[in-house]
Each structure stands twice: as structure tokens, then as C-alpha cells.
Amino acid sequence: MPKPAARFIEIMDTTLRDGEQTNGVSFSPSEKLTIARLLLTELKVDRIEIASARVSEGELAAVKAITKWAKANDLLNRVEVLTFVDGDVSVDWMLKAGAKVMNLLTKGSLNHLTHQLKKKPEQHFAEVAAVIALAGKKGLECNIYLEDWSNGMRHSREYVFQYLDFLQHEPVKRVMLPDTLGVLIPSEAAAFITETVQRYPAIHFDFHAHNDYDLGTANVLEAVKAGVKGIHLTVNGMGERAGNAPLASAIAVLNDFVPSVRTSVAEKALYRASKLVETFSGLRIPGNKPVVGENVFTQTAGIHADGDKKNKLYFSDLMPERFGRQRVYALGKTSGKANIENNLLQLGIHLSEPDLKKVTKRIIELGDRKEAVTQADLPFIISDILDSKTIGEKVKIENYVLTHSRDLKPSVTLKIRVEGELYEESAQGDGQYDAFMNALKKVYRKRKQELPALTDYSVHIPPGGKSDALCETIITWKYNKKEFKTRGLDSDQTVSAIKATQKMLNL
Incomplete structure (x- = not known):
């Protein structure tokens, strides 16, 4: 008997929307475009949610840049925007931004509907239907979020099914089930989704997990086994409060433990995406974070x-x-x-x-x-x-002058001895260490040698606020497809980085 074909699971990445709700994180339009391109073309996720409608002019500019690129590359139907039940306001914003797929945020629990909107179910359904109809008339595709769906299933299941009875007759492509507050345990995720999928087999359901109890990945696993057709994830698990289910962990778990399903995600690109988002967000990846953390291998x-x-x-x-x-x-x-x-x-x-x-x-x-x-x-x-003479110091930084002045670029004059030959060069840079590296590159260009690429730079200063505290700089380099680290220690941060660099040169 031939094996049945693996069931395909859509991956929707919401780093640029839900992930940007991480406290203190804000991506620029150019950063959003760079991440969007990486997610769709290298990581090969199926869909990306990139913004909330009506947020700001900067958000509008970012969405316009992404939709312009996506349209030119025939990817526009894979770019999604969160919208609201607000008559024609969100729909008009979508048209202005050039987007084609809207994810309409609606109420998935009676508690939210009663206390936030202060409306009856029939009134809410009618307003939702009006926005869906308007979107269709304007050529937009519509998906529906049932906000607080997990608490809806716990406390107002009749309302959830009343709403889904209504939605199954509406022209929507997907119904998205969020654990908005990250409160589900895996057994509940499995039971709630199994019941929902069996009751509405014709609806495409997505599951959207949050990680407040560190159960996001476990709940994603159970949701997929229970029959959802799509899952929402973020790079590095970014998102509000404790974040969302992390992309890298979820993909690894599905690939290794659910052989009956498949995704389009390219595993080899997960780490690169993680490091790019870490750089743009300024949010450091914990060393012990599964799959992408510094220490996990x-x-x-x-x-x-x-x-x-x-x-x-x-x-x-x-x-x-x-x-x-x-x-x-x-x-x-x-x-x-x-x-x-x-x-x-x-x-x-x-x-x-x-x-x-x-x-x-x-x-x-x-x-x-x-x-x-x-x-x-x-x-x-x-x-x-x-006392080994075989491992000698072939490169020695003899002297340097570091200057930093207001309204002038930092500069460095460097004297360095390489295998007995003395060189002197000067350069400017965006900072003192950057100026030092620019001077060093001039030396190595003369020697027709290529320096390793600097891929990470981390500084550790002991707590306590002492101005003379030793500063440790650890620099990660890449050379011939291999990475290695060097470490420098000094009370001056730039000097500790220079010491780490001299170690690299001697390797």
C-alpha cells in the first residue's frame, strides 16, 4: 500500500505585525521590507502578516513598500494586514496601501463582545458581514480572527458555535483561532480544535498561539494533530507579553514528530532569519533558546x-x-x-x-x-x-591613536607589525572601533589578504556602575564558512575590542 500524501500545513509568519507588539520594538519601513523578502523568498513561509491598519503614517509607508515589491514578484496574495470592524475605514486604508488580503479582527468570546463592544451577537455579526461584503466588492480577500477564542471555548462555547454557524456561509477564506492570552494547556488545545474542526469540516482553520505559560509550541503541535490547516508563528517568538509560538521551534517539532504533515519552510534559513530579526529588533536571543540560541548546540x-x-x-x-x-x-x-x-x-x-x-x-x-x-x-x-615557539605572535599592534570629536567622524592612526613588516595607516569610521577596522583593512589590502567578516559583537560589563570596571568584548568572526570567537579584556571598551581583534589576526 502506498503511503498517504502528507497533509500540507500553511505557515503564516506574523513577526512584522504581532511580533512588533513586543515592548520596545519598532521596525523601520526598510527593515520591514528586508524581513518580508527574507521570510517569503528564503525562509519560504506561505503568508506574512505585516501590519495593523490605521496605526501610523510610517506603518502605511512600510506596507506600501512591501506590497509594491510583492506585486512585482507575484506574491501580493501572500501579504496580509490586520483590520477592524469599522465600516469602510480599514477597507479604504487597505486600498490606499495596495494590500489585497485583510485579517478582520472580531470577537471570539461573549466576554469580549459584552464588555468591550457592549453589543449583542446578532449586531456584531451584521457589522462583520457588512465589512466582508464591502471588502469583496473592493476586490479584497478576507480572513477572520476570533479574538479570545480560547476563553470563548472555555466559558461561552454556545456563542463561539453560533458565530461559526454564521461565518460558514460568509465569503471568507480562513477562520483564525487565537489563544489571545496564551492560557490554553495542550489537552485543551487538542480537545477544542478537534471539536471545532469536526463540527465545521469545510472551514479552513488557522491556530494562533501565545506563549504566556511557555506552552505555545506544545499547543501548536496539538492543534496540527487535531486538524488545523494553518498556524501562526513569529521569528524568535516575538510578540506581546511573553510572545507568540516561535517559528524555529514549531517547525523543528512538526518536522520531527508529525510525519503525516509537511510545511514549505526551509530549515536552513531559520537561523539566518533569527539573527536578522535580532539585529533589527535589538532584542537579544537568549543563549538557551531552542534551535537558534547561542548555546543549544x-x-x-x-x-x-x-x-x-x-x-x-x-x-x-x-x-x-x-x-x-x-x-x-x-x-x-x-x-x-x-x-x-x-x-x-x-x-x-x-x-x-x-x-x-x-x-x-x-x-x-x-x-x-x-x-x-x-x-x-x-x-x-x-x-x-x-612556552611554545610554534604558536608565536606574528601580528602585533605596536601603537594607535583614537580620536573622537563633536560633529567630526572618529578617526584612528594605527601602527601594526605583521610578520616582521611595519605598517602605518589612518582611517575614519562611524565609531572608534569602526575607524580602527577601516585602518586595518587598508593594511591587509596592501598585503593582498582578506580579513574575516565580523558577524557578532557583544560587550559584557559587570553590574555595579564602577567606571573602572573591566569590560569584556567577545567578537564572532566568519572565515572560510567557519565561525570562531575572540575575547578581549580592558577597562576601555574600544581597547578590549582591539585586543580581541589582535587575537583574531594571530589566528
Whole structure:
């Protein structure tokens, strides 16, 4: 017997609408366009919700830019906007913005209807029908949100089904079921959606999860198993309060645990999308965030590294290569020889057993003192312990002058010795470190050498407000498709970054 075809699940990403409701986050029109293009063309989500109607002139400009691009690329029917039951106001806004798909926000619980709108169900239904009819007349496609649907199912199920009895005869493409307050537990999500889908088999239902109890991904899993045809997600789980169900986690869970369904999302683009949204939003991804966090493919315990080396004992289906990432073996007080050997192997360094024991001992000592150790620190630790002449300092920054003046671009004059040859260059930049890097690039252009690309720059300053506190700068570089980190420590932030850069140059 041939296997039945996998059921297709639509993925609607709402990072640019619901995700932008994250406290303190606001994307510029150009950032919105960049994210929209990435989501539709690289990540390959099916639909994107990009804004709420009537919010601001900036929002209108952003929507116009996205719809113009989408129309030119035959993607306009995959771009959606949240609208309201407000007569012709939202519809006119949609036409002005060039959008074609509206997601109409309506009341999915009697509590919301009674206390927020102060209306009877029949009155609300009539107003909804009028907006749907107007949208159809103007050539717009309409989806319907049942706001607070989860509480509606808990406390006013008769109202929810009365509303769906009405909607099943309306010209709407999708009915979207939000857990607006993120209150569902997985068993409720499964029961409520199973009952709803079985009662209205002709309706296309989407599920929209929030993450207030950290159950967003679990509820998405249950919703899909219960028969929804689409799910709403956000990059990095951004959204109001605790956010929405995170895109990367939900896709990984569906791919690994629901073989009867498929999505169009390209797993390898998930990490890139996550980092781009992190940069534009200013909202840092926690190190332990599944799939996209800095530490989720990092083995810290020595016993894990030893098991991986012997028979991949600590591997699971959640392999980093699926997401364009690689496994890392951390260095610290719990490191064993296997961790250190894995890192040395990546650097092309081989040590004898006695020397390896000495290096392991030193790294454990540093970890006990809470000092961070990166792979790029290893050559310097080896050099210090073993007095090794094979790992020398081939690049030395001899001197530099950093200037910063009001209404003038920061500038740097740099003197650097590379393999015995002395160079001096000056440059300006958007900041002192940027000016330093511009001067450094001039030197390496003379040498016909390419510098690694800087992919991340993080600064750690101890709490307490002391002006002379040591500042740690950790810079992530990419070279020949591999990433590595270097670390600098100084009371001056720019100097600590320069020290981290000198370590990179010596690698």
C-alpha cells in the first residue's frame, strides 16, 4: 500500500505585525521590507502578516513598500494586514496601501463582545458581514480572527458555535483561532480544535498561539494533530507579553514528530532569519533558546564530548547542520580532554598526552575563576603554559591613536607589525572601533589578504556602575564558512575590542 500524501500545513509568519507588539520594538519601513523578502523568498513561509491598519503614517509607508515589491514578484496574495470592524475605514486604508488580503479582527468570546463592544451577537455579526461584503466588492480577500477564542471555548462555547454557524456561509477564506492570552494547556488545545474542526469540516482553520505559560509550541503541535490547516508563528517568538509560538521551534517539532504533515519552510534559513530579526529588533536571543540560541548546540560537559567522540552518544535528530549551524564544545571548568581535543582539532593543533593534561588543568582553573575561555584563546594558553615557539605572535599592534570629536567622524592612526613588516595607516569610521577596522583593512589590502567578516559583537560589563570596571568584548568572526570567537579584556571598551581583534589576526 502506498503511503498517504502528507497533509500540507500553511505557515503564516506574523513577526512584522504581532511580533512588533513586543515592548520596545519598532521596525523601520526598510527593515520591514528586508524581513518580508527574507521570510517569503528564503525562509519560504506561505503568508506574512505585516501590519495593523490605521496605526501610523510610517506603518502605511512600510506596507506600501512591501506590497509594491510583492506585486512585482507575484506574491501580493501572500501579504496580509490586520483590520477592524469599522465600516469602510480599514477597507479604504487597505486600498490606499495596495494590500489585497485583510485579517478582520472580531470577537471570539461573549466576554469580549459584552464588555468591550457592549453589543449583542446578532449586531456584531451584521457589522462583520457588512465589512466582508464591502471588502469583496473592493476586490479584497478576507480572513477572520476570533479574538479570545480560547476563553470563548472555555466559558461561552454556545456563542463561539453560533458565530461559526454564521461565518460558514460568509465569503471568507480562513477562520483564525487565537489563544489571545496564551492560557490554553495542550489537552485543551487538542480537545477544542478537534471539536471545532469536526463540527465545521469545510472551514479552513488557522491556530494562533501565545506563549504566556511557555506552552505555545506544545499547543501548536496539538492543534496540527487535531486538524488545523494553518498556524501562526513569529521569528524568535516575538510578540506581546511573553510572545507568540516561535517559528524555529514549531517547525523543528512538526518536522520531527508529525510525519503525516509537511510545511514549505526551509530549515536552513531559520537561523539566518533569527539573527536578522535580532539585529533589527535589538532584542537579544537568549543563549538557551531552542534551535537558534547561542548555546543549544554546545556541549559543555567533558563526558558528553567523550561520548560524541566514541559513538555520537549525545546526538539527537536535532542536528545543528539542519539549521546551517555546527556543534561546539565549550571550554571551562567542566571541560574534559575530549572537549579540548575537539577544539584543537578544529584549529589544526596536535599536542602530546602530557601537554594536553597541562592545558586541560589550566582551562579548569580559569573556569573555576569564572573566566570565559574561547577556542581562539587556546593558542595563547598553550603558548603560555608550554612556552611554545610554534604558536608565536606574528601580528602585533605596536601603537594607535583614537580620536573622537563633536560633529567630526572618529578617526584612528594605527601602527601594526605583521610578520616582521611595519605598517602605518589612518582611517575614519562611524565609531572608534569602526575607524580602527577601516585602518586595518587598508593594511591587509596592501598585503593582498582578506580579513574575516565580523558577524557578532557583544560587550559584557559587570553590574555595579564602577567606571573602572573591566569590560569584556567577545567578537564572532566568519572565515572560510567557519565561525570562531575572540575575547578581549580592558577597562576601555574600544581597547578590549582591539585586543580581541589582535587575537583574531594571530589566528
